[in-house]
Every structure is written in C-alpha cells, then in structure tokens.
Amino acid sequence: LSIGAQHRTGYHFQPPKNWINDPNGPMYYNGIYHFFYQYNPKGSVWGNIVWAHSVSKDLINWEAVEHAIYPSKPFDKYGCWSGSATVVPGKGPIILYTGVKDEAQNQVQCYAVPEDPKDPYLRKWVKPDNLNPILVPDKEVNGSAFRDPTTAWWSKDGHWRILVGSRRKERGVAYLYRSKDFKTWVRAKHPLHSKGDTGMWECPDFYPVPLKNNLGLDSVVDGKQVKFVLKNSLDLTRYDYYTIGSYDKDKYVPDNTSEDGWGGLRYDYGNFYASKSFFDPSKKRRVIWGWANESDTTDDDVLKGWAGIQAIPRTVWLDPNGRQLLQWPVEELDSLRGKEVNMKSQKLEKGVNVEVKGITAAQADVEVKFSFSSLDKAEPYDPKWVHAQDACDHKGSKEQGGVGPFGLLTLATEKLEEFTPVFFRIFKDQNKHVILMCSDARSSSLKSKLYKPAFAGFVDLDLTTNKKISLRSLIDHSVVESFGEGGKTNILSRVYPQLAVASQAHLFVFNNGTEPITVENLKAWNMKSANIK
Numbered sequence: 001l002s003i004g005a006q007h008r009t010g011y012h013f014q015p016p017k018n019w020i021n022d023p024n025g026p027m028y029y030n031g032i033y034h035f036f037y038q039y040n041p042k043g044s045v046w047g048n049i050v051w052a053h054s055v056s057k058d059l060i061n062w063e064a065v066e067h068a069i070y071p072s073k074p075f076d077k078y079g080c081w082s083g084s085a086t087v088v089p090g091k092g093p094i095i096l097y098t099g100v101k102d103e104a105q106n107q108v109q110c111y112a113v114p115e116d117p118k119d120p121y122l123r124k125w126v127k128p129d130n131l132n133p134i135l136v137p138d139k140e141v142n143g144s145a146f147r148d149p150t151t152a153w154w155s156k157d158g159h160w161r162i163l164v165g166s167r168r169k170e171r172g173v174a175y176l177y178r179s180k181d182f183k184t185w186v187r188a189k190h191p192l193h194s195k196g197d198t199g200m201w202e203c204p205d206f207y208p209v210p211l212k213n214n215l216g217l218d219s220v221v222d223g224k225q226v227k228f229v230l231k232n233s234l235d236l237t238r239y240d241y242y243t244i245g246s247y248d249k250d251k252y253v254p255d256n257t258s259e260d261g262w263g264g265l266r267y268d269y270g271n272f273y274a275s276k277s278f279f280d281p282s283k284k285r286r287v288i289w290g291w292a293n294e295s296d297t298t299d300d301d302v303l304k305g306w307a308g309i310q311a312i313p314r315t316v317w318l319d320p321n322g323r324q325l326l327q328w329p330v331e332e333l334d335s336l337r338g339k340e341v342n343m344k345s346q347k348l349e350k351g352v353n354v355e356v357k358g359i360t361a362a363q364a365d366v367e368v369k370f371s372f373s374s375l376d377k378a379e380p381y382d383p384k385w386v387h388a389q390d391a392c393d394h395k396g397s398k399e400q401g402g403v404g405p406f407g408l409l410t411l412a413t414e415k416l417e418e419f420t421p422v423f424f425r426i427f428k429d430q431n432k433h434v435i436l437m438c439s440d441a442r443s444s445s446l447k448s449k450l451y452k453p454a455f456a457g458f459v460d461l462d463l464t465t466n467k468k469i470s471l472r473s474l475i476d477h478s479v480v481e482s483f484g485e486g487g488k489t490n491i492l493s494r495v496y497p498q499l500a501v502a503s504q505a506h507l508f509v510f511n512n513g514t515e516p517i518t519v520e521n522l523k524a525w526n527m528k529s530a531n532i533k
C-alpha cells in the first residue's frame with residue numbers, strides 16, 4: 001500500500017477521492033440521516049465547490065448519492081458554499097446555502113427544496129427561480145463576507161429566524177434575519193451578536209441546551225430551563241469558538257463565565273473547523289459534525305488524490321457545571337468495536353511505558369481511567385504560558401514532570417521513533433491546579449515539512465478530592481481524536497507516520513512524572529471499518 005493509502009481512514013467519514021471541507025445541512029428526515037459536505041469533484045485542493053450528499057441509518061455507515069447542489073444558476077455560478085437544512089413541520093426540508101455569484105466572490109443566500117419529498121434519499125434538489133436568491137446583502141452589509149446561513153428556528157411571534165455570518169471591518173458579526181413565510185427575509189436592526197477584532201465569523205451555529213439534562217432540543221425554544229450556545233468559526237485562527245449565554249428579544253448575551261473571543265471555549269483544541277450541529281429527533285440528542293483538514297502539504301494532497309475528513313459525529317450537551325459543553329462520539333460508533341483487550345490496576349512508575357498488546361493499534365478505540373494519590377509534586381505553572389498550547393510546547397511528553405505527563409502513546413513504533421502522545425500534565429498555579437491536556441504531533445512522523453502542532457487545552461476539573469481523570473482516543477491511521485474527562489476537553493490531531501502504519505503501529509500507556517500513576521481500567525477495541533460507499 002502507498003503511504004497515501006495507509007493514511008486513509010477506516011471509520012472517519014471521507015469520500016474515495018478529492019477535496020472535502022465543511023459539513024453542510026446535516027439532518028434527520030423520515031428515518032434517514034442526511035449529510036452534505038463541501039466537495040471539489042475535480043481534484044484534491046479547494047475549488048469548484050458543490051454539495052456532495054450521503055445518506056445513512058446510523059451516522060457511521062454511509063452511502064453516497066448524487067451531488068445535491070452544484071453551480072447551475074447565475075447566483076451560484078462560482079460556488080455553492082456552506083449552509084444548513086431546516087425541517088419545516090408539515091412541509092419538509094429546506095436548504096439555505098451561500099451562492100457565490102461573481103469572480104469578486106460576492107455572496108447571496110439561496111433556497112433549495114427536494115424535487116420529490118417522497119424519495120427517501122432526497123436525491124434531487126431544485127432551486128426555484130421565482131425565489132432565488134432569497135436573501136441579498138443590503139448596502140450596510142459586506143457582500144463578499146456574507147455567508148453560511150444557519151438552520152432556521154421558529155418563535156412564538158410567528159417568525160422564522162436565521163443567522164448569517166459576516167464581518168464589519170475587523171468586527172465579527174452574526175446577522176439576524178426573520179421571515180414569516182421562509183421566503184421574504186428582513187434583517188433585524190441589530191445583529192444577534194458581534195465582537196471586535198475577531199474577523200470574519202464563518203459557519204455560525206446557534207442552539208439551545210437544557211440546563212437539567214443531556215437531551216437535545218429542536219431549534220430554539222423559549223423558557224428558563226435552557227441556555228443557548230453560539231458558535232462561530234473564526235477564519236483568522238481556523239478554530240471553532242463558542243460561548244454559553246442567554247437569548248431574549250433578539251439579543252444573545254454570553255454568560256460572565258463564558259469568555260467571548262480569542263480566549264474563549266473551543267469545541268476542539270485541535271484540527272476541527274466549520275462545524276455544524278443538528279437536532280436528531282429519533283434519539284432526542286444534538287449532534288455536531290466538524291471538518292478536520294489535512295496537515296500535510298498541498299503537494300502531498302495532490303499526490304494522495306484526497307484531502308479532508310470529518311470528525312466522528314459527537315453528541316453535545318451542557319456540562320452540569322453550566323460553564324461549558326460536553327461532547328462524546330455518537331453511541332452508534334460502538335457498533336464498530338471488535339476484539340477487546342483490558343488492562344487493570346496497572347501501576348506506572350516514573351519513566352515507564354507499558355504496551356497495550358493484542359489490538360490493531362492503527363485503527364482502534366481506547367478508553368482509560370488514570371488515578372494517582374497526591375498532587376504534591378505538581379510543577380509550577382509559568383504565567384508566560386498564556387494559551388494551553390504554549391505550555392504544551394514547553395512541557396511536552398518527553399520532559400519529565402511531577403504529576404504527569406501521563407497518558408497514551410498512540411500510533412507509535414515499537415522503539416518510539418514515531419509516536420503521537422495524548423496526555424495530561426498537572427501544574428500548580430498559586431492556590432489552584434491547572435490540568436493540561438495535550439495531543440502532541442511533534443514526534444508523530446519522521447517526515448519533515450508537515451504541520452506538527454502540540455495541540456492543547458485545559459481541563460476544567462477539580463482533582464483535590466477525586467484524583468482520577470479519564471481519556472478516550474479514537475485512532476484511525478492519520479487521525480487521533482481524543483476526549484478528555486468525558487468530553488470536557490477534546491483534541492483532534494492529523495498525523496502522518498511513516499513507520500507506525502498498519503501492523504507496525506503500537507499503543508502504550510506511559511508515565512513520565514515522579515508521582516506514580518495507576519491505570520485503573522483500560523479497554524481497547526479493534527475498530528472495524530465503516531461501510532462508506
């Protein structure tokens with residue numbers, strides 16, 4: 001197998017060839033999940049963008065159908081960019097997407113509906129000429145930064161509402177529009193929200209989460225028992241940031257525990273962008289999709305003939321602490337678990353690696369719980385490390401610490417010429433502890449010229465009484481997608497090992513801190529390949 005083939009994923013969504021980017025219009029309709037995505041039918045770099053379309057009964061195994069939306073009209077001649085689907089009760093699905101109408105990339109919002117709503121796969125989509133484009137920028141709106149309409153939500157005042165991402169100079173903006181009939185849209189006087197110096201807000205997403213349970217909610221409901229999530233994809237950093245807040249009278253106000261802007265919360269502290277959520281009525285959950293770009297070079301993508309994958313769809317709900325979201329791979333993923341191996345009560349003294357033997361380490365799912373008995377040896381946190389990634393850059397897995405680094409060495413060669421460590425490292429900062437979670441690609445590949453960042457996030461957890469922390473990693477050839485402490489902090493890395501491929505890949509647990517660590521319980525599964533046709 002060529003290396004390009006060995007880096008293809010076994011269970012993360014990707015088409016057989018070519019470029020893919022943003023997830024678009026995910027929905028559940030008449031027993032079927034629909035997934036659309038930005039796709040270049042002509043090559044493995046971005047361009048010629050259409051909406052490719054796949055259908056599924058379980059969010060894991062997929063069948064491709066024909067492209068749903070592709071340039072065919074003057075208003076979308078230069079590209080059919082991102083957008084969302086809304087299932088209108090009694091009427092069926094409507095897609096709103098961004099049409100690019102000229103070479104200057106002026107953008108308008110367009111409307112498409114299934115040609116035959118009775119076709120279970122909704123194969124053909126039409127763009128009624130009498131309606132399109134359905135929404136054009138007025139003179140106060142920057143027409144080349146006006147895109148990615150959200151799913152619409154219905155309010156008791158008899159209006160549908162949507163957001164469209166934009167910017168006003170360097171201020172990121174989520175414009176709010178309303179409509180009585182889904183056809184004529186009027187811009188609200190004030191944006192739903194905006195923030196200075198954050199640049200273009202791509203792919204906004206806005207939805208309620210219940211305060212008291214982990215169920216999902218359909219679009220936006222009124223009431224006091226919910227919080228709202230506003231997510232924006234910030235073009236300047238290429239990360240998805242969100243805040244948690246309240247929504248009333250066309251205004252969204254982030255909570256004071258929810259930092260707005262660069263220091264804010266992220267769905268994922270790694271490679272995960274342009275995400276989009278949908279409400280799944282069949283399981284009463286909210287699910288998010290996110291795109292994980294390649295981090296090799298464009299030349300590599302051309303050689304491979306493919307670029308881009310989707311992260312595993314994640315169920316999302318509010319952390320009982322109310323300050324952040326939790327995410328977890330959809331439960332259907334467990335159906336791909338094959339042979340299982342276990343490790344129990346395994347003590348890891350300083351500097352010890354123990355191999356998890358007997359699994360296909362290049363395509364696996366691992367859940368592990370670590371414990372330790374004291375925080376006394378935690379190292380001091382250097383206030384110069386503003387972002388978690390600064391701390392991980394300085395204190396990776398190789399430098400011995402106090403409490404940690406401990407965790408997994410994924411996609412590792414037997415002698416550790418290559419490995420992607422996913423680990424925790426605990427620091428003392430004045431009166432509190434700081435828990436760092438890292439997914440460090442620097443040692444992932446002997447190949448140079450790759451982007452190999454030491455991705456990292458902090459874990460909001462109090463370890464003083466309960467000295468336990470958990471980790472789940474989905475390992476899939478060129479993906480390590482990890483969930484810290486039940487989905488509080490998540491990191492997806494794209495890596496391209498040259499030696500740790502196929503049967504040459506190994507998995508270890510490790511501790512490189514002076515405080516002994518115990519693997520309380522580890523379960524690892526061989527993962528079958530998903531059926532992605």
Ligand code: DQQ
Binds near residue numbers: 022081082098202233
């Ligand atoms: N990708 C789409 C845009 C969106 C961007 C174009 C985000 O609609 O703003 O492919 O990755």
